[in-house]
Amino acid sequence: MTAPTISTDIVTSSEDPFGPEVLHDPLPFQARLREAGPVVYLPTYNVYAMGRYSDVHAALTDWQTFECSAGVGLSNFRKEKPWRPPSLLLEADPPFHNAPRAVLSKILGARQLHTLQAQWATDADDVVDALVSSTLEFDAVPALAEAFPLRVFPDAVGIPHEGRERLLPYGDHLFNAFGPENALVQRGAGTIGEISGWVNDQCARNVLTPGGFGAEIWAAADRGDISHEQAPTIVRSLLSAGVDTTVHALAAVLYALASNSEQWVLLQSDPNLARRAFDEAIRLESPVQTFFRTTTRDIRVGGTLIPQGEKILMFLGSANRDERRWQNPDAFDLTRDPSGHVGFGMGIHQCVGQHVARLEAATVMAALLKRVKTIEVNGPVTRHLNNTLRAWESLPMRVTLK
Amino acid sequence: MQLIVRDKYYQTDDLVSVVLSRTDGGRLPDWTPGAHIDVFLPNGLARQYSLCGDPWNTDNYHIGVLGALESRGGSRFIHDELKIGSVVGLGGPRNNFALTPSKTLLFVAGGVGITPILPMINQAEQMGISWRLLYLGRNLASMAFRDRVERFSDRVTLHPGDELGRMAVSDWIGAPRDGTKIYVCGPERLLTTVTEHCADWQMGTVRAERFTARKFDAPLRSGSFEILMAGSGKVIRVLPTESMVAALRSAGVNTLTSCGMGICGTCEMSVLSGVPDHRDSILDEDERLAGNCMFPCVSRSLTDRLVLGL
Numbered sequence: 100m101t102a103p104t105i106s107t108d109i110v111t112s113s114e115d116p117f118g119p120e121v122l123h124d125p126l127p128f129q130a131r132l133r134e135a136g137p138v139v140y141l142p143t144y145n146v147y148a149m150g151r152y153s154d155v156h157a158a159l160t161d162w163q164t165f166e167c168s169a170g171v172g173l174s175n176f177r178k179e180k181p182w183r184p185p186s187l188l189l190e191a192d193p194p195f196h197n198a199p200r201a202v203l204s205k206i207l208g209a210r211q212l213h214t215l216q217a218q219w220a221t222d223a224d225d226v227v228d229a230l231v232s233s234t235l236e237f238d239a240v241p242a243l244a245e246a247f248p249l250r251v252f253p254d255a256v257g258i259p260h261e262g263r264e265r266l267l268p269y270g271d272h273l274f275n276a277f278g279p280e281n282a283l284v285q286r287g288a289g290t291i292g293e294i295s296g297w298v299n300d301q302c303a304r305n306v307l308t309p310g311g312f313g314a315e316i317w318a319a320a321d322r323g324d325i326s327h328e329q330a331p332t333i334v335r336s337l338l339s340a341g342v343d344t345t346v347h348a349l350a351a352v353l354y355a356l357a358s359n360s361e362q363w364v365l366l367q368s369d370p371n372l373a374r375r376a377f378d379e380a381i382r383l384e385s386p387v388q389t390f391f392r393t394t395t396r397d398i399r400v401g402g403t404l405i406p407q408g409e410k411i412l413m414f415l416g417s418a419n420r421d422e423r424r425w426q427n428p429d430a431f432d433l434t435r436d437p438s439g440h441v442g443f444g445m446g447i448h449q450c451v452g453q454h455v456a457r458l459e460a461a462t463v464m465a466a467l468l469k470r471v472k473t474i475e476v477n478g479p480v481t482r483h484l485n486n487t488l489r490a491w492e493s494l495p496m497r498v499t500l501k
Numbered sequence: 502m503q504l505i506v507r508d509k510y511y512q513t514d515d516l517v518s519v520v521l522s523r524t525d526g527g528r529l530p531d532w533t534p535g536a537h538i539d540v541f542l543p544n545g546l547a548r549q550y551s552l553c554g555d556p557w558n559t560d561n562y563h564i565g566v567l568g569a570l571e572s573r574g575g576s577r578f579i580h581d582e583l584k585i586g587s588v589v590g591l592g593g594p595r596n597n598f599a600l601t602p603s604k605t606l607l608f609v610a611g612g613v614g615i616t617p618i619l620p621m622i623n624q625a626e627q628m629g630i631s632w633r634l635l636y637l638g639r640n641l642a643s644m645a646f647r648d649r650v651e652r653f654s655d656r657v658t659l660h661p662g663d664e665l666g667r668m669a670v671s672d673w674i675g676a677p678r679d680g681t682k683i684y685v686c687g688p689e690r691l692l693t694t695v696t697e698h699c700a701d702w703q704m705g706t707v708r709a710e711r712f713t714a715r716k717f718d719a720p721l722r723s724g725s726f727e728i729l730m731a732g733s734g735k736v737i738r739v740l741p742t743e744s745m746v747a748a749l750r751s752a753g754v755n756t757l758t759s760c761g762m763g764i765c766g767t768c769e770m771s772v773l774s775g776v777p778d779h780r781d782s783i784l785d786e787d788e789r790l791a792g793n794c795m796f797p798c799v800s801r802s803l804t805d806r807l808v809l810g811l
Contacts, residue, residue, distance in 0.1 A: 163557050195628065197534075198599065201599055208766060209766050210769075321705075324705065325601065329602065374757055438757055438758040438767075449760070453765070453767070454767075
């Protein structure tokens, strides 16, 4: 690791944002980061960190200066070999990014999802009915947050049932691997080869069911909108970024509603607030906490000159709780307008599956609102540590029925 | 979004370059080569023009506007009335003519049809894709932007009709080859020639940009309009100076947005009646014609009233 040229007035922090203490509760660290300045140098990893909303928003949007193709994790693909072939979306820049993004934006567009809406509403009713018919006290992580996405999303992509239990460990490792090679990465290293092989096998044309997102990607290749060589890697993006993210986003909104009973009452009185509730939970919890970019040129941010070729660590979660942008940022508040949060990112790399996530959450909330009168946290909640995700291990809940 | 004319200069006797920036100096919406924008003119007309600048430049859009003797008022207005400092409305950018992965690219441009091809050539260079350009014009003097392709003289065939007569476009294209795509922009006759020549080639080989003047079911309006919320019966007035989202929010209506530029699709609303004035980058022509949804962060109304599924 070579030392960068550092101007003398640069703010430095020796804290480790990927250490277990910060991962367990990132909020105090993020508050110190925002307070310290627009840009803070982290010598532990030789990276520059941004925690304030306006700087994170600007960096996410400015793809010309903050590139993705050198990797959106700590590893710099210009210097190190990626652990898997890079994503054609997340780890690509224009012009290579253009065609895959255009194809996937269309397939996952809100209008294309209308055909799934009725089926997913039925699925959500089934999952909730089956759950509350058997017990009123449950762990919402496996029972709802994992159960529902794992029921509907792999079907929507069109992969076979066999082996789906590998999807969560795959995503967990992928999001760990954006961070440093710490114990969390080492924990997954032993099995990831076999899991990756299985994931790659699911991206082949002949295993994908007709009409699903995966088959649509292959159809786009037949039309020449992407190449046939690109198709499986684009299908892989759905299986990488579409499962763990929605699981922890669903857990986030369930936790927020269960731990803020007055907001649950508000939602009951106006179910139209469900969309807002989900985005407010994304803002508050930011299931994807961080992403890296790499500077394509020397750039001045605040008073700090960041040289070309440096890694920038953007704290989406911190930006979403920046008191410079949000009033009373730590509150889950359905009277707040969470528009403009960066929980899905922003700009040309903004989460292409955000409408899928919103539809999943809306159908689960609608199903709960039909059956459930009260919902509360019932015991200690446990976080699942991940280098990138704000994730959940256990979320004990108790409900009463209507 | 409002744009201001930053620069205007003639490329040829009949083709004028117009450089547009945001009135507030902000970053323009991103675009990819092949994209066009809708320009909403102060005389109430809307016209589509290809972007011919550089997607890495976030400060301005560059369009080329032919005087078009047959102009029905849009291009003529830009030539005669639009001045540096004039303000126009923006729709898009949208891209129906996007570059797709290819081994070889053949570009066929007729006249002002060169404009979308210019950034495509840069993209092909960046991606290391081999390419050739056939650029047809009435005469050399009428063929704008020749300076932008001069350095590629070994790959560019300029064909001024007055000197060289009719071009055998089909011969220039030649026989089908695997991995080749053909991008053609220009007069309808040229598009037909190329499309027919390649009719038996692999699906998706020929990509043609057609500019048919956008048909509006009602005249563009510069005044205010009303939103009727079908659920509550509430009526909200949208002033010319504010977005629909701003009007909804001031009336206390819960409206989730994200990008605020008509790109991400977060604010989609269903339209029950009335005719939206679509200014987003998302809907394709069929979806626009269906007229049943819109993106209120940028789009407006062509009719006095829009009834929304709110």
